Amino acid sequence: xxxxxxxxxEQVTRYETVVGPVxxxxxxxxxxxxxxxxxxxxxxDEQSAFKCSQKIPGCExxxxxxxxxxxxxRFWAFQILAITTPTVFFNLYSSFVSGEIRKLKSSEExxxxxxxxxxxxxxxxxxxxxxxxxxxxRRKRGIGNLKVKLVYSDNEIKEVPVTNKIKAAYYVxxxxxxxxxxxxxxxxxxxxNIPVS
Numbered sequence: 001x002x003x004x005x006x007x008x009x010e011q012v013t014r015y016e017t018v019v020g021p022v023x024x025x026x027x028x029x030x031x032x033x034x035x036x037x038x039x040x041x042x043x044x045d046e047q048s049a050f051k052c053s054q055k056i057p058g059c060e061x062x063x064x065x066x067x068x069x070x071x072x073x074r075f076w077a078f079q080i081l082a083i084t085t086p087t088v089f090f091n092l093y094s095s096f097v098s099g100e101i102r103k104l105k106s107s108e109e110x111x112x113x114x115x116x117x118x119x120x121x122x123x124x125x126x127x128x129x130x131x132x133x134x135x136x137x138r139r140k141r142g143i144g145n146l147k148v149k150l151v152y153s154d155n156e157i158k159e160v161p162v163t164n165k166i167k168a169a170y171y172v173x174x175x176x177x178x179x180x181x182x183x184x185x186x187x188x189x190x191x192x193n194i195p196v197s
């Protein structure tokens with residue numbers, strides 16, 4: 001499980017700004033640690049100590065449900081899951097685009113080798129058919145303008161492919177996370193704002 005999480009984290013941090021890693025530590029790591037370690041001890045059995053002022057049988061559950069519609073732990077776990085989802089989708093998309101870029105580079109290398117052997121004259125009998133060249137052209141169009149950014153990670157410098165589509169996907173994922181954060185703050189206020197009379 002940890003190697004998978006580490007790989008997702010590395011993939012996402014390749015495209016982040018300076019604020020991104022701080023946000024990930026605070027949002028994901030800190031919340032996860034608090035929910036796992038402290039949450040169970042504090043909110044493990046919320047209903048056992050709850051006392052309802054009505055003496056009608058069965059009303060205690062209804063009374064508690066009107067007091068707390070959802071458990072704090074479930075709410076926080078759902079919040080972590082929801083806020084992590086855009087990051088996971090961005091990871092999947094950037095991995096897909098990186099794979100397409102690798103395929104494109106491999107096809108271009110094969111094309112260079114064929115052109116060197118045939119002095120620039122391509123025929124259908126060569127290793128690359130017109131269909132494969134068409135695929136390569138469509139792939140290049142799908143990727144768009146490709147730039148390579150150098151990133152220092154794990155004591156080495158790595159090349160990170162950057163396209164306008166990857167940038168747009170990153171900004172959409174950040175915007176979705178912000179909207180989800182705001183939505184969960186509002187939901188927390190609505191669910192746990194208990195009027196005192």
